[in-house]
Amino acid sequence: MKLEILNLNKQYANGVHALKDVSLTIGKGMFGLLGPNGAGKSSLMRTLATLQEADSGEVRLGEIDVLKEKDKVRGILGYLPQEFGVYPRSSAVELLDHLALLKGVTVSKERKELVAYLLQKVNLYEHRKKAVKSYSGGMRQRFGIAQCLIGNPKLIIVDEPTAGLDPGERNRFYNLLSEIGEEAILILSTHIVQDVRELCTQMAIMNQGEMLYNGTVDDALDLIQGKVYEKSVEKNSLPDYREKHDVISDKLVGGKPLIHVFAQQAPEEGFTPADANLEDVFFAKINQLI
Template sequence: MEHTVILESLSMRYPRSRKPALDSIDLELNKGMFGILGPNGAGKTTLLRILATLLRPTGGRAVIFGHDVAQQPDLVRPLLGYLPQDFNTYRQLTIEQTLDYIALLKDINDAQARRQELERVLSLVHLTKERRLQVRHLSGGMKQRLGIAQALLGSPRILIVDEPTAGLDPEERIRFRNLLADLANERTVILSTHIVGDVEKSCGHLAVISQGKLLFTGEPTALAKAAYGMVWETHVNDGAPESLPAYACVVATRPTRTGRIGRVICPHPPTPDSTPAEPSLEDGYLVIMGACRGDSK
């Protein structure tokens, strides 16, 4: 299968910065939803901004449908839809005026075709009724949906969304996630997030990035397997830190009749009464990130 996006030793170092924002990333992406997971400051946004032609990498290259992003941005841009982390637009315009304007800038010049395209994306993001609202009066969720609507204008082959669910309430978050999953049936959707749940529920493939380095790439189940044999359930009391090894990591606790049961990541049973538990994506993520080597406590 031909890869839609290829990253070859992609590196980025900002001027006057000691550490590289991206350090020799190699990735190959296909159609479907691809999650980029990592903590804040990991380099996710930098990576997406390079793909969106906003930044030029300082090393390596990124290729989208055979076009080098840095060398041929004019050929790449028509293929892209981009929703940045903090999407904002002209506050005084209504939703439909905004979309009409962006559609024109995306070279949908025929008024009839543009009208149809606006109807299509408005309906996709459920904003048809709110079309005459000014952007300044939109809630966070509606603004995000407008953001995805503008990205979808012209049916781009690649959709890049940066932390799209941040700040959304749970209901909006689920709706938004499902929408992205639907869109991924026909195109490549690159979703960056630090919320493991977003990736777990919707992405077929993912990459974990930390401090500019690629730590993992593969399917979510493979990431979960990284914690295989390292997840335990055990009683943890108020004095839990003392009763557990320093490198054990309590990722969750829940109250029971007999006391609090803790979910612990540890290379071996942390206590004699520990029982093994099925690893989740979040456990795998924490193991990959090295968050459970005692330094997180």
């Protein structure tokens, strides 16, 4: 089964053109959708999750017309939005049982077994009687994945899942996503480059409603291999370097800015070749340097 998106457009009433002729084909496995905040990622995810209408375009999930056959999509969809609400006093068991009932698991014994299985899968079984509202950020995201998996979905969408998680929680979440990504089409929408580098082989970069790159992570890295140079500079000299060079990014290292620039050869004395990474690709694409 493949998810095929063709010339998808969405413009809101305030004039924001969130999706501009977006086209993608996504197969089984984990697909990373990378872009800054406001790039249009959430608009695309909400459209695929049947939560909003598109203005034009086509989306097909196998034989299903996603834009017209919303009930069919919802039957095989798992969706973890950037933020999701919970009933304040409901335990994980109670809430998953309720969600499973809404998803069509009407036999009580089957629901009980399913809920226990899902809580064990996301390592929350020992916390099953606690209110979900009391969970840490990482625990809540793992609960969110558990509810995604009700009904053995064929398409799973997770929107900014690791934002706000500490490194330990992020690593646990990576491992969980990697496991479930083997069984379905899983779209990981994020602005965190590390998420895509760690988890995905296929990816796209999006900005201002448009697709800037679509392909493999390795091919993306090849675009800038041997063309990124770095130099530690003084803070007050940053504007000059930005004027003279194609600066991809800068970050403080030891209290001084370390700049990465895109160039066919070493720009000047003091620059050394940098190990090109996916973050360089991301910023180079966003800044239209490649």
